[in-house]
Amino acid sequence: MAKVVARREIAPQTVLLELEAPKIAAKRRPGQFVILKKDEAGERIPLTIAMADHARGTITVIFQMVGAGTRGLGAVPVGGEVMDVVGPLGKPTDIHKVGTVVSVGGGIGTAVAYPIAEAMKAMGNRVIGIIGARNKDLLILEDEFRKVADELLVTTDDGSYVRKGFVTDVLKEVIARGAPIAEVLAIGPVPMMKAVCKVTKEAGIKTVVSLNPIMIDGTGMCGGCRVDIGGQTKFACVDGPEFDGHLVNWDVLGTRLSAYKAHEQEACRLHGAEKR
Amino acid sequence: MTPENANPSPAPAPAGGKKQRPPRQKMPEQPAAERVRNFNEVPYGYSADLAQLEASRCLQCKKPACVDGCPVCVDIPGFIKKVAEGDFLGAARTLKADNSLPAVCGRVCPQEEQCEKLCVLAKKGESVAVGRLERFVADYERERGTGELPPKAPPSGFRVAVVGSGPAGLTCAGELVKKGHRVTVFEALHKAGGVLVYGIPEFRLPKAIVGAEVDYLRRLGVEIEFNAPVGKSETVDELLASGFDAVFIGTGAGLPYFMGIPGENLIGVYSANEYLTRSNLMKAYLFPEYATPIIRGRRVATIGGGNVAMDAARTALRLGAEKSIIVYRRSRQEMPARIEEIHHAEEEGLEFQLLTAPVRVLGDEAGRVKGLECLRMELGEPDASGRRRPVPIKGSEYVLDVDTVVVAIGNGPNPLIPQTTPGLATGKHGNITADEATGQTSKPGVFAGGDIVTGAATVILAMGAGRRAATAIDAYLRAKKPAG
Numbered sequence A: 001m002a003k004v005v006a007r008r009e010i011a012p013q014t015v016l017l018e019l020e021a022p023k024i025a026a027k028r029r030p031g032q033f034v035i036l037k038k039d040e041a042g043e044r045i046p047l048t049i050a051m052a053d054h055a056r057g058t059i060t061v062i063f064q065m066v067g068a069g070t071r072g073l074g075a076v077p078v079g080g081e082v083m084d085v086v087g088p089l090g091k092p093t094d095i096h097k098v099g100t101v102v103s104v105g106g107g108i109g110t111a112v113a114y115p116i117a118e119a120m121k122a123m124g125n126r127v128i129g130i131i132g133a134r135n136k137d138l139l140i141l142e143d144e145f146r147k148v149a150d151e152l153l154v155t156t157d158d159g160s161y162v163r164k165g166f167v168t169d170v171l172k173e174v175i176a177r178g179a180p181i182a183e184v185l186a187i188g189p190v191p192m193m194k195a196v197c198k199v200t201k202e203a204g205i206k207t208v209v210s211l212n213p214i215m216i217d218g219t220g221m222c223g224g225c226r227v228d229i230g231g232q233t234k235f236a237c238v239d240g241p242e243f244d245g246h247l248v249n250w251d252v253l254g255t256r257l258s259a260y261k262a263h264e265q266e267a268c269r270l271h272g273a274e275k276r
Numbered sequence B: 001m002t003p004e005n006a007n008p009s010p011a012p013a014p015a016g017g018k019k020q021r022p023p024r025q026k027m028p029e030q031p032a033a034e035r036v037r038n039f040n041e042v043p044y045g046y047s048a049d050l051a052q053l054e055a056s057r058c059l060q061c062k063k064p065a066c067v068d069g070c071p072v073c074v075d076i077p078g079f080i081k082k083v084a085e086g087d088f089l090g091a092a093r094t095l096k097a098d099n100s101l102p103a104v105c106g107r108v109c110p111q112e113e114q115c116e117k118l119c120v121l122a123k124k125g126e127s128v129a130v131g132r133l134e135r136f137v138a139d140y141e142r143e144r145g146t147g148e149l150p151p152k153a154p155p156s157g158f159r160v161a162v163v164g165s166g167p168a169g170l171t172c173a174g175e176l177v178k179k180g181h182r183v184t185v186f187e188a189l190h191k192a193g194g195v196l197v198y199g200i201p202e203f204r205l206p207k208a209i210v211g212a213e214v215d216y217l218r219r220l221g222v223e224i225e226f227n228a229p230v231g232k233s234e235t236v237d238e239l240l241a242s243g244f245d246a247v248f249i250g251t252g253a254g255l256p257y258f259m260g261i262p263g264e265n266l267i268g269v270y271s272a273n274e275y276l277t278r279s280n281l282m283k284a285y286l287f288p289e290y291a292t293p294i295i296r297g298r299r300v301a302t303i304g305g306g307n308v309a310m311d312a313a314r315t316a317l318r319l320g321a322e323k324s325i326i327v328y329r330r331s332r333q334e335m336p337a338r339i340e341e342i343h344h345a346e347e348e349g350l351e352f353q354l355l356t357a358p359v360r361v362l363g364d365e366a367g368r369v370k371g372l373e374c375l376r377m378e379l380g381e382p383d384a385s386g387r388r389r390p391v392p393i394k395g396s397e398y399v400l401d402v403d404t405v406v407v408a409i410g411n412g413p414n415p416l417i418p419q420t421t422p423g424l425a426t427g428k429h430g431n432i433t434a435d436e437a438t439g440q441t442s443k444p445g446v447f448a449g450g451d452i453v454t455g456a457a458t459v460i461l462a463m464g465a466g467r468r469a470a471t472a473i474d475a476y477l478r479a480k481k482p483a484g
Ligand SMILES: Cc1cc2nc3c(=O)[nH]c(=O)nc-3n(C[C@H](O)[C@H](O)[C@H](O)COP(=O)(O)OP(=O)(O)OC[C@H]3O[C@@H](n4cnc5c(N)ncnc54)[C@H](O)[C@@H]3O)c2cc1C
Pocket: A033, A043, A045, A046, A047, A048, A049, A062, A063, A064, A065, A066, A067, A068, A069, A070, A071, A108, A111, A112, A211, A212, A213, A214, A215, A241, A257, A258, A259, A260, A261, A264, A267
């Protein structure tokens, strides 16, 4: 049982939950995730630990309510409880001093990119942040990201805030400046990560991505989270979730993420919720 | 499920001479046509009458061969004698002295390879139904017993961490707590039981039975911490540094093997672990009341010939498949599944494509499975194991029309602990190396047993390993200076 100590809707359909989990808060490192199961009949939902407060003994997750599972989780009020919280899971990010890193966050991926950018900065790297969203309302963690980045560039698909364009457009401009970039960290929807990797491959810049396949146990038992990395099968929960973006087979990941589209609609109907 | 009214009358002794023995008694069970539509347990179990009749068949051998066949040396004639006398609770005490999970073992042990194989009557064709009697006694005690707890040694002051709550971990924990040690079990999942809860389906091993065994251990004083993936939440070294005097590792099998054939990442290809975990642990068969989904294939192929494959293929039927097909590359004789499971599977209408190897999973534009291309095999020369090796027949490719494929060809060891425990020696496949008699690993104070050491084996072997390790841990602790 983990008590919800804070809950905020930081954007439409986007919830921040702060949970009491002192052991995980003490142990977690950037890049790791937890699995939450709301109640007896709930799904096991993997979510990145966006922030952790060692002193308060809490962890914070930020997620989009995309289906019945995340919607149920998003409905737990302050003072309410989440039945099962497991973690920290996955390998932590390899945080080291390399020089300049560009941290790219797309949509909800910004919540996953943020703790890594924070750690990269603390390690003494120069961090350039690029965050984007479909529109102004959906942009998250701008202030937080600004605090940990030496430079933060913001973009919206529809131009409703700062500028119009995709994160890849901004990334191309940053690369074009010609200053050396040691590493790009890209986290967001599959098409975005795929596009970023195309840009950085052409520019010859090492790129790390964090993958979000469907998971169950998260401990290396079921094989459901398998991804194709350079033609080899890897298990994201124990071998990842971060991988060399230039080796990821994006089509396999994209296809596998659509496995339960039909079920998802059925579940939403049952729970009387309307699909976005 | 009330056994009484579903019971057939006991099979009578054949007419003839006095020495005639009654035949081996069958367990009444759900008819195949009915049970493929539900997840309820297949056999109902013996009634008291049937159990006593079956027990009366035992010869009470002076040197019982059956006991040699039991990995934990249960006093088989001893408990059967009590059943014959109608002292069912006494029988349970005898049974439980050597086997802490008899209701489980009575249901899932491969008795035909163990006790029943060596039974003197087996030579005449019909061994005593030891497994069925074991199951009856355990169920009787659970339902009608007084729930009395065995005596416990006075507190030793030592603390032991048990990692994993499968049969190895649960057995080790139960033995240690009886010896007076304080035991905490760390389990990565949200339920205790290991394969007993996430792998073996409800229709073969009702989860309430596993739950009752776990409750019993908790009443004995075993503490269980759920959602605790050791290696991630805390490492073995951290456990040893934080007040635990010894650690037992029983983390079981891990990452499933795939075949490495094209199309294995298509939607609708599952490892048996994932398929069964969704259905059993997450109760996907009750979707959408339970939130975890599962693809309810119309035509399902399961690749493999062991218990795991049978469980997956029979689960597919219960999830509504019109056709459930076992694809196995050797012949029926080599299938490693329990005979009873194969028999039940056949009754339920499973189709067997033997001497058949899959070569490719075919998909549609949306990336969903639409077929499985297979190759026929024939038996060639014997291989190193003495079994005739299957060799492909050239040009025999054909396509099975299926929309779901379940791969049940085995597992590697669970990686979390080996990855995070320096000084813990592992074998070439990543299994933890441990002494067979004691479970001692290369790391002082750390013991291991069950599938994580042996690779995929059986419930009873895992229990045996847990028990031997408990004895060794007890000796190890008592040789140390008494704690505080
Ligand atoms: C390691 C890891 C870290 C993650 N971190 C975050 C995070 O910090 N914030 C966040 O919002 N999400 C995160 N995700 C994704 C999140 O787990 C899914 O969005 C969630 O499981 C969907 O559950 P649901 O029941 O609401 O939706 P479902 O009913 O399962 O599905 C809703 C829709 O989302 C798709 N979907 C299902 N599972 C996933 C998935 N794993 N990823 C993407 N789409 C999926 C489905 O195909 C469907 O179209 C992470 C995933 C992983 C594996």
